[in-house]
Amino acid sequence: MTITQLQYVLAVAEYQNFTLAARKSHVTQPTLSMQVQKLEDELDVLIFDRSKKPIAITEVGAKIVAQAKNIVNEADRIQDIVDQEKGFIGGDFTLGIIPTVMPTLLPMFLKNFINKYPKVNLIIKEQSTENLIRNIQDGHLDAAIAATPLEIEFITERPLYYEPFVGYVPASHRLGSAKKLDPTDLDINDVLLLQDGHCFRDGVINLCKAPKDYSEEHFQLQSGSFETLVNLSNEGLGMTLLPFLNTLELDIEKSKNLKYFNDPPPAREVSLIYHKSELKIQIIEALKDVISAVIRGAIAFQDVKIISPLNK
Template sequence: MTITQLKYILAVAEYQNFTIASEHCFVTQPTLSMQIQKLEEELDTQIFNRNKKPIQLTDVGTKIVEQAKIIVDESNRITDIVDQQKGFIGGDFKLGIIPTIMPTLLPLFLKTFIKKYPKVNLKIEELTTEEIVKKITDGHIDVAIAATPLENDILKERVLYYEPFVGFVPTEHRLFSKKTIDVENLNIDDILLLEDGHCFKENIINLCSALGNKNSHFQLHSGSFDTLIKLSKEGLGMTLLPYLQTLDINEKDKVYLKDFKEPVPAREVSLIYHKSQLKIHMIDSLKNVIDSVIRGVIAFNDVKIISPIQQKKGA
C-alpha cells in the first residue's frame, strides 16, 4: 500500500470516473486503474463498484476512503512541519474568495503579498460560500475569504475586518432627503438585491427580518453591484452596498450614498479554513498582509454584525 495509491482512490471517489480522476492526478488512466487494482488485490476487497454509472464506492470502500483521507493529510503534514521549521513560505496555496469581496479586497493586498512572498504559487478562485465550504471540506482549497459566522464545526474562522453597509439611495426615493438612515427606515420591498447564491443578499434579508418583514417579495435581483447601482439611479429602488464597494464610486454618484446611524449594520469578513489545515504558516502570512493594508481603509468600531446564514422562520 502506498500514499500514491491512496491518492488515486480518493480521486476516483470524488470524480466517480477513472478517466477524469487520472487527468487530475496527472497520470494515464491505465496507470491509475492498475494501481487501484493492485491495492484491491492486496486488501482482498473491492473498493469500487465498477458496474454502476457513475462509479460508486462499496460499503467497505467508503470506510477505506475515509481512512485514506486521514493518512494522506497526515503525510502532507510532514512536509508542512519541515517547511515551518525552516521558516520557508512557498509552494502551492489555493485561495477562494466570495464574489462580493474579491473585486474590492483583492486589489488591496495581492501585489503586496506576491512581492513579499515570491515563492508562493497563489491560486485564486471566485467561489460562492457554499462552494467554498465544499472545496475546503474536500481539500481542494487551503483557505478562503468570506462573510462569517458560518456556524460550521469543521471550519476555523479568523476575523479580518468588519465591513459596514452603506445605502445607495436615488433622488426620488423617500430616504434621499435624510442625512443618515436607520435600519428601521428600511423596507425590503424597495431594496434591490443580488441574485440567489450571494451571501450579501442573505445579510440584507436578515437585516430586514429583524423588522418582522420576513415574507416579502423582491422586485428585482441582479448579479453585480454595478448593475444594482445603475438600476437604482433609474429610480427602481434603493440598494445596500458593502463599504469597500463605495470607494470606487465616482464623485458625481457619491451624493446617493447614505451612512447608517450607529450601531452601523456590518458584515464580518474572515479567513476560513479546515480545523486540520496544514499550511498555517501561509495562512498567518496572508492574514498579516491583509491586516496591514485594511487597517488604513476600514476603521469602524461601533457596528452591529449581520449574519450571512439564512435565518429560520420563528428563530
C-alpha cells in the same frame, strides 16, 4: 499500500470516473487503474463497484475513503512541519474568495503579498460561499475569504475586518432626504438585491427582517453586480445597500447618494477560513498578516452590529 495509491482512491471517489480521476491526478488512466486495483488486491476487498455508472463506492470502500483522507492529510502535515521548521513559506496555495469581496479586496493585498512572499504560487478562485465550504472540506481549497460567522464544525474562522453596510439612496427615493439611515427605515420591497446565492443578499434580507420565503414581486434581478444595482437605483427602481469598500469606487456624483447608518452601523464580518487540520498554516498566517495590514488603512475600526450572512 502507498500514499500515492490512497490519493488515487480519493480521486476516483470524488470524480466517480477513472479517466477523469487520472486526468485530475496528472497520470495516465491505466496507471491509476492499476494502482487502485493493486490496493484492492492487497486488502482483498472491492473499494469501487465498477458495474455501476457512475462508479459507486462499496460499503467497505466508504470506510476506506474516509480513513484515506485522514492519512493523506497527515502525510501532507509532515511536509508542513518541515517547511515551518525551515521557515519556508512557498509552494502552491489555492485561495477561494466570495464574489462580493474579490473585486475590492484582491487589488488591495495581492501585489503586497506576492512581493513579500515570491515563493508562494497563489491560485485564486472566485466561488460562492457554498462552494467554498465544500471545496475546503474536499481539500481543493487551502483557505478562503468569506462573510462569517458560518459556524461549521470543520472550519476555523479568523476575522480580517468588519465592513459596514452603506445605503445608496437617490434623491427621489422616500429616504432621499434622510441624513442617516436606521435598519427600521428599510423596506425589503424597495431594496434592490443581488441575485440569489450571494451571502451579501442574505445579509441584507436579514437586516430588513424579511421573511425566509421572501421573493421579488415586480421583477427578478439575475445579477451579481453592485454597479448594476446602483444604475437601477438611479433609474428610480429603488435603493440598494453596498459594502463599504465598494463605495470607494463611486464617482463624485454617485457618492452624493450614499447614506450611512446610525451607530452602531450594520456590518458584515469578513474572515479567512480554512480546515481545522491547519495544513499550510504558515501561508495562512502570512495571508492574514498582509491583508490585516492593508485593510487598516481603508476601514476605520469601530463598534458595529454584525449581520449574519446566512438567512436563518
